[in-house]
Amino acid sequence: MSKNGLTREENRRAWLYAALIVLGMGAVAALLVCSRSWNLEAPELRETDPLVTEAARGLDEITVDAAFDPQARTLSVEQRMTLYNRTGETLSQAVVRSWSGAYLAGETSPCASNELYWSCYPEGFDPGGAALERLTVNGREVSVQWLDEAQTVLSLPVEGGWAPQESVALALDYRVDIPRCANRFGETEGVWAVGNVFMVPALYEDGAWRTEAYLSVGDPFQSACANWTVRLTLPQGYSAAASGWGETVRVGDVQTVTFRSEAVRDFALVLSDRYQTAQGMAGDTLVTAYARDAGKAREMVQYARQALETFGEHYGAYLYPSLTLAEVDFPFGGMEYPRMVMLGSAVVEAGGQDFEWTVAHEVAHQWWYAMVGSDSYYQPWQDESLCEYAVMDYVGQWYGAQAREDFRVQRVEAALRTGTAQTVTPGSPIDYFADLEEYTLVCYRRGAALWTALEMALGKEKLDGFLQTYAETYRFGRATREDLTGLMTDYTGQDWSALISDYLDTRMN
Numbered sequence: 001m002s003k004n005g006l007t008r009e010e011n012r013r014a015w016l017y018a019a020l021i022v023l024g025m026g027a028v029a030a031l032l033v034c035s036r037s038w039n040l041e042a043p044e045l046r047e048t049d050p051l052v053t054e055a056a057r058g059l060d061e062i063t064v065d066a067a068f069d070p071q072a073r074t075l076s077v078e079q080r081m082t083l084y085n086r087t088g089e090t091l092s093q094a095v096v097r098s099w100s101g102a103y104l105a106g107e108t109s110p111c112a113s114n115e116l117y118w119s120c121y122p123e124g125f126d127p128g129g130a131a132l133e134r135l136t137v138n139g140r141e142v143s144v145q146w147l148d149e150a151q152t153v154l155s156l157p158v159e160g161g162w163a164p165q166e167s168v169a170l171a172l173d174y175r176v177d178i179p180r181c182a183n184r185f186g187e188t189e190g191v192w193a194v195g196n197v198f199m200v201p202a203l204y205e206d207g208a209w210r211t212e213a214y215l216s217v218g219d220p221f222q223s224a225c226a227n228w229t230v231r232l233t234l235p236q237g238y239s240a241a242a243s244g245w246g247e248t249v250r251v252g253d254v255q256t257v258t259f260r261s262e263a264v265r266d267f268a269l270v271l272s273d274r275y276q277t278a279q280g281m282a283g284d285t286l287v288t289a290y291a292r293d294a295g296k297a298r299e300m301v302q303y304a305r306q307a308l309e310t311f312g313e314h315y316g317a318y319l320y321p322s323l324t325l326a327e328v329d330f331p332f333g334g335m336e337y338p339r340m341v342m343l344g345s346a347v348v349e350a351g352g353q354d355f356e357w358t359v360a361h362e363v364a365h366q367w368w369y370a371m372v373g374s375d376s377y378y379q380p381w382q383d384e385s386l387c388e389y390a391v392m393d394y395v396g397q398w399y400g401a402q403a404r405e406d407f408r409v410q411r412v413e414a415a416l417r418t419g420t421a422q423t424v425t426p427g428s429p430i431d432y433f434a435d436l437e438e439y440t441l442v443c444y445r446r447g448a449a450l451w452t453a454l455e456m457a458l459g460k461e462k463l464d465g466f467l468q469t470y471a472e473t474y475r476f477g478r479a480t481r482e483d484l485t486g487l488m489t490d491y492t493g494q495d496w497s498a499l500i501s502d503y504l505d506t507r508m509n
């Protein structure tokens with residue numbers, strides 16, 4: 001007997017519990033200290049996932065040296081690309097997309113639609129875009145040849161032809177004039193969004209280059225995964241939120257941030273000297289948020305961590321080592337880029353459920369868009385409807401089964417009962433949709449009804465199993481609608497194409 005009246009075994013347990021409690025408190029204290037004292041440049045990223053390293057092997061290499069001058073409202077860019085001809089045909093040219101060209105004129109700007117004009121250009125139209133200075137192909141200077149009026153399709157002739165499997169070296173020097181514009185590209189109130197500005201290789205499919213226009217509805221831009229190295233010079237006091245996590249070196253008034261992002265299909269930036277930041281870990285993924293309000297940045301981190309956890313469990317691991325969120329003043333809820341999410345100021349400021357669901361939707365794009373690419377012009381449902389469905393899983397995990405069901409009834413079922421033009425279906429290409437409202441209702445929400453129907457038919461576990469297989473099969477690549485339906489047949493041993501077509505291609509009465 002010992003003097004506290006406990007047996008020897010009870011005493012041993014009591015000591016053990018006490019020790020565990022002390023250890024636990026120590027760990028919590030250490031975490032608190034870590035999260036408080038974290039200088040935003042300090043955290044080390046985890047090792048690159050072997051699956052990313054494997055995917056990165058042999059991809060196109062894109063290097064960008066960019067200098068940001070907020071006074072001049074410019075970004076001076078030297079971009080180098082080593083591209084491989086994977087078409088199986090000898091080509092006479094390399095083609096790259098310079099999406100910012102569309103912002104040069106009111107006729108071609110994606111912000112010039114009736115619906116968007118005054119939200120994007122509250123003080124009237126302001127032109128911006130890339131002004132080309134020097135282009136070389138394999139070291140030889142070439143002249144500027146735009147294939148479209150909007151200056152988004154740039155042709156670079158390859159002397160002597162570009163044989164299959166051969167590489168071509170492009171050097172593109174250009175100045176980006178950043179417009180006063182509330183959009184993916186443009187500045188408002190000291191936040192500079194640089195989305196779809198660095199040039200990307202055009203896709204080549206079925207014997208032709210993809211040359212679609214930058215429309216105001218949906219995400220017309222698409223590209224293949226490449227390895228990006230971006231060295232950015234910017235004044236002290238500015239933060240750079242980007243499609244990756246950068247290493248910062250400060251010298252005098254200037255800082256240089258270097259990003260290395262492997263196997264990403266685009267690289268976007270947001271720059272500001274007005275951001276507050278927050279940071280946290282989701283498993284071993286570094287999550288960083290930039291917003292004008294520190295509390296909002298912390299909320300973004302919390303929702304993103306929850307979303308990463310939920311989607312990791314349902315659809316398979318998030319393979320990139322970091323995810324960044326940045327508030328941008330634009331007339332959308334959010335916008336996805338690889339390893340980065342832009343969130344609209346209006347949604348961020350309003351807060352509440354819409355804010356949280358928007359973060360979840362955009363984080364889901366890290367699976368359905370960033371890792372598994374699809375045709376966002378002709379088959380926009382393929383990622384949008386899945387991201388909308390993913391929000392249901394988020395709601396279910398964090399708010400319970402009833403909340404998930406309520407979400408389904410209020411967002412998905414309700415969309416099936418709301419009247420719209422008879423010309424569009426969830427499976428329509430983006431150029432069929434009249435405006436963002438119709439697009440969201442039909443493509444996202446009615447589109448999500450396909451997934452809830454499949455959930456009923458297959459059971460949740462089997463549907464998740466399929467989605468994991470879909471993610472594994474097409475990660476870092478692009479899947480067509482036929483790829484998806486074919487894989488579903490293989491996975492379930494049953495042909496679902498009639499049900500899928502019923503949901504995607506049927507006009508509502």
Ligand SMILES: [Zn+2]
Nearest residue numbers: 361365384387
């Ligand atoms: Zn989306």
